[in-house]
Amino acid sequence: KRELIVAVDGPSGSGKSTLSRLLAAALNYINIDTGAMYRSVGLAAHRAGVHPEDDQALAELCQSLTIEFARSGAGERVLLNGEDVSEAIRTPAMSMMASRVSACSAVREAMGELQKSMGEKGGVVLEGRDIGTVVFPNAEVKFFLLASAAERGRRRFEELRAKGLQVDLQQTIAEVEERDAADSNRQHAPLVQADDALAIDTTSMTIEQVLQEMLRIVNSRR
Numbered sequence: 001k002r003e004l005i006v007a008v009d010g011p012s013g014s015g016k017s018t019l020s021r022l023l024a025a026a027l028n029y030i031n032i033d034t035g036a037m038y039r040s041v042g043l044a045a046h047r048a049g050v051h052p053e054d055d056q057a058l059a060e061l062c063q064s065l066t067i068e069f070a071r072s073g074a075g076e077r078v079l080l081n082g083e084d085v086s087e088a089i090r091t092p093a094m095s096m097m098a099s100r101v102s103a104c105s106a107v108r109e110a111m112g113e114l115q116k117s118m119g120e121k122g123g124v125v126l127e128g129r130d131i132g133t134v135v136f137p138n139a140e141v142k143f144f145l146l147a148s149a150a151e152r153g154r155r156r157f158e159e160l161r162a163k164g165l166q167v168d169l170q171q172t173i174a175e176v177e178e179r180d181a182a183d184s185n186r187q188h189a190p191l192v193q194a195d196d197a198l199a200i201d202t203t204s205m206t207i208e209q210v211l212q213e214m215l216r217i218v219n220s221r222r
């Protein structure tokens with residue numbers, strides 16, 4: 001069987017993270033959460049007092065930091081300059097910071113290079129916004145996951161609440177919509193479905209149903 005590059009793109013709350021993780025586990029592939037990289041840059045900018053629209057400072061920041069993934073007993077961890085930031089990058093504030101710094105072309109170039117080096121050998125599931133369009137336009141399999149805005153907001157709300165964060169449903173839905181609008185309308189690598197991506201609307205599907213559909217498609221191309 002060939003070791004493929006599988007791209008999973010889509011808006012926040014569409015099920016990308018959950019499905020990418022499960023799909024990678026089922027295929028015995030490596031899962032690469034590219035959103036976690038942009039979140040890490042956002043956190044680094046926040047800590048360094050770098051304004052998320054200061055392209056020059058962001059470019060320098062990207063040259064000076066390291067982002068790695070480590071698999072441990074506690075699941076997959078994200079390391080920023082060696083520090084475990086897996087929890088720190090998941091707050092609503094860091095979601096918005098990630099979206100803002102990710103509009104900077106120097107940030108996208110630096111992260112894109114990192115993603116290419118991590119994924120080029122195949123046997124990977126990469127999850128993000130521009131994997132099938134920009135980072136790996138030649139990926140053998142491309143998925144574009146979708147769900148209604150209300151459902152995506154509800155999922156994000158449940159996820160944050162499960163972590164013990166105090167959040168409001170309507171506000172969470174509004175934030176998800178704001179971030180998707182920003183991601184879709186930016187100049188560099190906007191969130192858009194690749195022509196050859198297969199769209200799956202997960203609004204009223206179970207995780208298991210989506211996973212089986214994705215597995216069927218990947219297996220048909222291996």
Ligand code: C5P
Pocket residue numbers: 012034035036038039095098099100102103127128129130131179183
């Ligand atoms: O997927 P996640 O919600 O963790 O991503 C956080 C933010 O990072 C997104 O809102 C988006 O602005 C940015 N991102 C991106 N390109 C990717 C992955 C994430 O611009 N490939």
